[in-house]
Structure formats: structure tokens, C-alpha cells
Amino acid sequence: DAKTTQPPSMDCAEGRAANLPCNHSTISGNEYVYWYRQIHSQGPQYIIHGLKNNETNEMASLIITEDRKSSTLILPHATLRDTAVYYCIVRVGPNNDMRFGAGTRLTVKP
Amino acid sequence: DTGVSQDPRHKITKRGQNVTFRCDPISEHNRLYWYRQTLGQGPEFLTYFQNEAQLEKSRLLSDRFSAERPKGSFSTLEIQRTEQGDSAMYLCASSPGGQAPFQETQYFGPGTRLLVL
Numbered sequence: 104d105a106k107t108t109q110p111p112s113m114d115c116a117e118g119r120a121a122n123l124p125c126n127h128s129t130i131s132g133n134e135y136v137y138w139y140r141q142i143h144s145q146g147p148q149y150i151i152h153g154l155k156n157n158e159t160n161e162m163a164s165l166i167i168t169e170d171r172k173s174s175t176l177i178l179p180h181a182t183l184r185d186t187a188v189y190y191c192i193v194r195v196g197p198n199n200d201m202r203f204g205a206g207t208r209l210t211v212k213p
Numbered sequence: 214d215t216g217v218s219q220d221p222r223h224k225i226t227k228r229g230q231n232v233t234f235r236c237d238p239i240s241e242h243n244r245l246y247w248y249r250q251t252l253g254q255g256p257e258f259l260t261y262f263q264n265e266a267q268l269e270k271s272r273l274l275s276d277r278f279s280a281e282r283p284k285g286s287f288s289t290l291e292i293q294r295t296e297q298g299d300s301a302m303y304l305c306a307s308s309p310g311g312q313a314p315f316q317e318t319q320y321f322g323p324g325t326r327l328l329v330l
Binding site for chain 2: 134135137139144145146147148149152190194200201202203204205206
């Protein structure tokens with residue numbers, strides 16, 4: 104019962120920006136948007152999270168629309184090592200778990 | 214490396230045997246989570262500890278599964294009488310514990326991959 108919708112797969116050319124969309128149309132005011140990625144056979148890796156404002160860190164940028172119904176994760180200069188499944192997760196309080204959906208499989212091509 | 218660690222990384226067992234996995238969270242993280250991930254799916258929540266107290270259990274956690282965190286540090290997940298359907302990646306995550314749970318980032322370990330023959 105994930106509350107997000109993501110495309111199942113995307114391709115990106117190496118060195119270009121990868122823009123991964125996520126729809127969360129039922130999000131409410133106090134719910135956070137988290138992004139994780141999972142490289143084959145490894146545990147999920149935290150990327151970034153946000154509530155209302157756009158966020159940027161050393162890995163990525165997170166753009167959240169003003170109505171908060173969708174967001175985009177931006178990897179500014181994708182490399183082959185960014186090939187992974189990317190999960191967009193809406194954190195619902197007071198539940199303590201992370202509700203993962205199927206994610207987007209990003210393939211970065213040379 | 215001060216991340217979450219899990220042991221073993223891989224386990225092959227025969228149906229009916231018992232297995233135990235260990236998770237060492239990030240030092241001083243009060244919250245610890247167990248998830249299960251089957252092939253092609255995202256991780257699914259199993260259970261959650263605040264210090265040594267087990268506060269939540271998913272309906273996925275059948276009677277054959279038990280988890281402990283005896284001293285509020287490392288945790289163990291035991292599966293009794295394993296079945297082929299238990300084959301999955303078992304993931305552990307931890308978070309600091311200073312904010313409401315849903316406001317905290319969870320940091321995941323590398324997982325233990327279980328294969329039941």
C-alpha cells in the first residue's frame with residue numbers, strides 16, 4: 104500500500120542529468136518525501152528527503168512541487184555507478200516503517 | 214566503517230532448520246528495524262525496536278520468527294523451521310531516536326541473503 108507512483112524504468116546517458124519523477128497525490132501536510140536507492144544485492148542507501156522546500160546535498164537535488172503532490176529527484180551528472188533501483192517513499196506518522204514500492208530502475212548508459 | 218553491519222551476508226539452509234541473523238546498528242542509534250525483501254520487490258517492514266523494547270510487529274512476522282535486542286545494542290532475528298518461502302534478503306536498519314520515528318532517516322545494512330533448499 105505504497106502511497107507513491109513511479110515509472111518502472113528509465114534510461115539516462117552518462118554525464119547527463121537524471122530526473123526521476125514521483126507522484127504522491129494523497130500526501131498530507133506533515134508527511135516527508137524520502138528517496139533511497141538500491142544497487143544490486145546491496146542494502147538501500149539513503150539519498151535525500153524533504154517536507155516542503157527543495158533540498159540539495161552532495162548526492163542529489165530534490166524538487167517538490169508547490170502543492171506537494173509530486174517530486175523529482177535529480178542526479179546532476181549521472182555515472183555508470185548510479186545504475187540502481189530508486190525508491191520514492193512518503194513517510195507516514197506515527198508508523199515507524201518505510202513503505203517501499205517497486206521503485207524506478209535507472210540504467211545509466213555510456 | 215561505522216555503518217550498520219549484518220552477519221552472515223549469505224546463508225543456505227535446508228527446509229526445517231533454524232537460522233539466526235545478527236544486526237549491529239550504528240553506534241548510539243536507539244531505533245532498530247528489520248525488513249524482508251524478496252526478488253523484484255521493495256523491502257517490507259517486519260519489526261521495530263526502541264532500545265531493547267520491541268514496539269511493533271508486522272503481520273508478516275509469523276510465529277516462526279522471533280527478534281530480540283537484549284541490551285539495546287545489537288539485534289538477532291531467528292527463523293524456526295524454515296520454509297522455502299522464507300528465502301529472501303533480510304535487511305536491518307537503524308535510526309538515532311531523537312525525533313519522531315517518521316522524521317528520522319533510517320540507515321540500512323548490507324543485508325543477509327537467505328536461501329532455503
